[in-house]
Amino acid sequence: MKTTISCDVHDYFEIVCMRKSQITITLHSEKTISGEASDIILNQEKQECLQMRENNVLHLIPLTEIKLLHAHNNPISAHNFQVKIT
Template sequence: MSQSPISCELHDYIEIACMHRYQIKIKLKGGRVVTGVAVDTSVTAEKKECLVIENGERQSIELTQIARIEALSPDAVFKEIDF
């Protein structure tokens, strides 16, 4: 079963985080937590949208797997976003 894409409003927050290179903490739907700098978005060969972060290495996180993003950077335009 494929998951629905995220809303445009949530996608806007991801774009803001990437544009400003925010340090973020991501809680995934499975409970795992990942931190890093938001750098870009990408689309896989299977047409799945991902957030690319850097945390010593580049890591792609499928947008539909994100439960919450917390901006850790000072003066971020958002604090926490629930997906």
């Protein structure tokens, strides 16, 4: 399993959190989670994690577990994009 992500990919996560974007992420396990991006924080294992809210449930997902980030349904069309994390 990867232990880091590239800076340019990290920037996409920062952007969606800053904008509080509606996103769907796909994990390496193929599980998908949709909701509002809110922050990037460290978990107890000191991993950088995406914090997002899905139907009033707060998720904390390590960035290295995410294989696809899809920002969608945001009011400004340029804020909608898809990035494959490699």
